[in-house]
Amino acid sequence: MSFSQLVFAPLSYTGWGALEQLLPEIEKYSAKKILVVTDPSLEKIGIAKQVTDPLMDRGYDVIVYTGVVPEPPLAVGEELVEFTRKGKFELVIGFGGGSAMDLAKLAAVLAVHDGPVEDYLNLTGTQKIEKKGLPKILIPTTAGTGSEVTNISVLSLETTKDVVADNYLLADVAIVDPALTVSVPPRITAATGVDALTHAVEAYISVNASPTSDALALHAIRMIARSLRKAVEDGTDRQARTDMSQGSYLAGLAFFNAGVAGVHALAYPIGGQFHIPHGESNAVLLPYVMSYIRKSCTKRMADILEALGGNKGLLSEEEASYKCVDELIRMVKDVGIPTTLGGFNIPESALEQLTSDGVKQKRILGRSPLPLHEGDIRKIYQSAFDGVVTEPD
Structure with a gap:
């Protein structure tokens, strides 16, 4: 092609200690009820507290969702989206590996849409994403997926995978702090x-x-x-x-x-x-x-x-x-x-x-x-x- 279209996440913080920018960024929104989507292992070993404790100390209503599994199947995505719709959240944070971030941005966007996630899949879906959804901040704890700067959410099907893809899935803020990856096996x-x-x-x-x-x-x-x-x-x-x-x-x-x-x-x-x-x-x-x-x-x-x-x-x-x-x-x-x-x-x-x-x-x-x-x-x-x-x- 003779030209290229280039799209980048609106705002990124990268480098050791970048997580310190989380609270100042959240304070830019009027959100009070926040959903944190994270890997269960991160909550178990206490790393998730690096995100949740400062928010709770500031009086935010923080709900932690740990129903994240590796290579999440469609049913997991459906469950989280329904949970988000019912919870009336105002902001979503994805904290963890690619699966946690993919599910977080899926939930943030489809929370303001109708119908099952299946209807929005790339290969077989018939519905289009029409609204931006809830503000979302993505924070990787592994170095690999790049989900914090992409517009797709990957879901496992019976024998393969498919994606929900739209620029509305892009993070509002990406925070890439290598200090969070030190404990990765x-x-x-x-x-x-x-x-x-x-x-x-x-x-x-x-x-x-x-x-x-x-x-x-x-x-x-x-x-x-x-x-x-x-x-x-x-x-x-x-x-x-x-x-x-x-x-x-x-x-x-x-x-x-x-x-x-x-x-x-x-x-x-x-x-x-x-x-x-x-x-x-x-x-x-x-x-x-x-x-x-x-x-x-x-x-x-x-x-x-x-x-x-x-x-x-x-x-x-x-x-x-x-x-x-x-x-x-x-x-x-x-x-x-x-x-x-x-x-x-x-x-x-x-x-x-x-x-x-x-x-x-x-x-x-x-x-x-x-x-x-x-x-x-x-x-x-x-x-x-x-x-x-x-x-x-």
Whole structure:
């Protein structure tokens, strides 16, 4: 295309200690009754109190909702939306991982709409979002999803995933404080980190990429590549945690504006059918999808190699694109994520259903630099099962 449309969340605070801006921002609204949507584990270990206690001390009526589950199914979204409608809340805070934030913005918007969430799904819904909804503040406690700066809410269906997507789902305020990520366990740090990396990589090779999204994506890749292994090894490493939070934020801005493509399209059915965390679903597919589409974006993959810290030297773009795939495989291995579908106990018999569900993700597949049809998708899943990168015949 000859021009690009760029959309960014209206206001963001990023950096160590950014959570201190929560109360001043809430005071800008006339809201008195506030819904905090958070992960149950965050309430259990007391981290949620960093949000709720200052609000309660100021006299706000705060209700904490902890009915959040990883990869939330449609029924969970329906339940929260109904709870929000009945509660007559005036502001919503999403505090936690991507699931908590996705559910919070869904609740904030659909609280002022009629009908079930199902009617607003991208693939099958018939209703349109027409009103902004309640003010919403999103605060990630992991470095990976980018949900705090995107306009989608992802929900699991029976065998795949779908989204509710509209610019009204964008946060009014995003607060990205790496101090909140220090207690995240290594496995979740790894999964969310590779999720962020995938966002940046797919944004950079997207057919909708622009100079702006390119700059965001490449710098995100640099920050994640230099810090993810450190953050997994030592969660108290302040610089690594800061880099990961900032890198995830930049990757979120990049993929919101350029879009993700084949990796996400094929990851959705894996998460839907086998309930594998989204970041791990992306991680296991990333090298295989990138290898398959390599010939359509060799120059950009050479750029990604350099951003990953790989030594391009005197390699040609073709050679560098192969090395880029090797670097992605190494990254996934180094942070302890399985590199084959079998590593997640996904049987070969599941590949046909995965393929039939993957091909339905046309909204996402349309951004791939190499058009991916049913036969291509089947080959990529087979490649990920066999553990051997491949290319089109």
